[in-house]
Amino acid sequence: MIEKFWQQAELAIETNTPSWELFHESSKTGHYDGGFTNEQVVEEMNNLYETFPYKQFEMIPLPTTFAPVEKSFLDTIMGRKTASEIKVQKLTLEELRTILHCGYGVTRDNKDNEYIERTLRTVPSGGALYPLELYFYTNNNIEGLKSGIYHYVPGENAVQLIREGNFDDEISESLVSFQPHLVYDCSFLLFITAVFNRSVFKYKDKGYRFTLFEAGHVAQNVNLAATALDLGVINIGGYHDRMVDRFLKIDGLNHSTIYMNGICAGN
Numbered sequence: 306m307i308e309k310f311w312q313q314a315e316l317a318i319e320t321n322t323p324s325w326e327l328f329h330e331s332s333k334t335g336h337y338d339g340g341f342t343n344e345q346v347v348e349e350m351n352n353l354y355e356t357f358p359y360k361q362f363e364m365i366p367l368p369t370t371f372a373p374v375e376k377s378f379l380d381t382i383m384g385r386k387t388a389s390e391i392k393v394q395k396l397t398l399e400e401l402r403t404i405l406h407c408g409y410g411v412t413r414d415n416k417d418n419e420y421i422e423r424t425l426r427t428v429p430s431g432g433a434l435y436p437l438e439l440y441f442y443t444n445n446n447i448e449g450l451k452s453g454i455y456h457y458v459p460g461e462n463a464v465q466l467i468r469e470g471n472f473d474d475e476i477s478e479s480l481v482s483f484q485p486h487l488v489y490d491c492s493f494l495l496f497i498t499a500v501f502n503r504s505v506f507k508y509k510d511k512g513y514r515f516t517l518f519e520a521g522h523v524a525q526n527v528n529l530a531a532t533a534l535d536l537g538v539i540n541i542g543g544y545h546d547r548m549v550d551r552f553l554k555i556d557g558l559n560h561s562t563i564y565m566n567g568i569c570a571g572n
């Protein structure tokens with residue numbers, strides 16, 4: 306067993322196989338791969354949080370209404386672009402709610418499901434396992450919200466202030482060298498994080514791919530929601546992962562940031 310492992314490891318080194326290729330190959334679904342029964346999946350799901358509770362932090366309710374949208378669906382799709390100039394704009398709580406809800410909000414209660422009564426969201430999710438958590442940082446640019454880092458709770462249509470303060474400089478250092486300004490120029494920065502085990506317990510390595518797909522679904526909805534609201538948006542891959550994870554106080558291994566978005570004034 307051990308010998309085989311080393312042979313494989315050496316093979317990888319000798320042939321310079323890039324890790325993405327090894328990963329992609331080993332995450333393919335085979336005809337003879339075993340699966341779990343629905344009961345086993347539900348048992349495991351019940352051991353995992355649907356959304357982290359952050360029990361000691363108060364729920365701040367979001368509005369139950371959406372910010373008004375005048376743009377048509379097609380104009381929204383065709384108008385989606387990275388904001389040409391990143392400029393801060395004060396947002397209403399309704400605008401924040403619209404973006405978060407379009408991103409990962411609850412749409413259906415799923416009460417008729419015979420196995421598990423978990424709610425369903427605006428985005429598709431492999432096995433309806435919803436492995437992502439959303440956090441955002443704002444420095445006084447959202448009506449009624451103090452500066453700090455917030456956690457989104459889709460099931461409650463609420464957010465929680467999990468760390469209050471001005472962290473502009475800390476976040477700025479976590480962004481790659483050509484874009485430290487983004488934190489000062491965006492109304493808020495969204496952090497899309499993945500709790501990998503929520504997907505990989507069922508789908509193994511392919512579940513990792515699923516978490517990345519899902520972040521793409523969320524980010525696209527966020528992009529479209531911002532565009533529909535005549536706001537600007539930027540997708541951010543250029544950040545130092547370990548610094549961002551440390552800032553969010555997540556371990557970076559079981560739970561790590563996989564994507565960021567910035568929302569700013571429309572232009």
Ligand SMILES: Cc1cc2nc3c(=O)[nH]c(=O)nc-3n(C[C@H](O)[C@H](O)[C@H](O)COP(=O)(O)O)c2cc1C
Binds near residue numbers: 388543
């Ligand atoms: C995964 C991903 C990561 C990105 N990261 C950054 C980034 O860190 N900084 C940036 O300025 N733009 C970033 N972008 C934006 C792209 O540069 C932009 O989408 C691309 O140039 C196409 O332009 P458009 O969005 O206006 O259509 C990213 C886009 C994606 C999809």
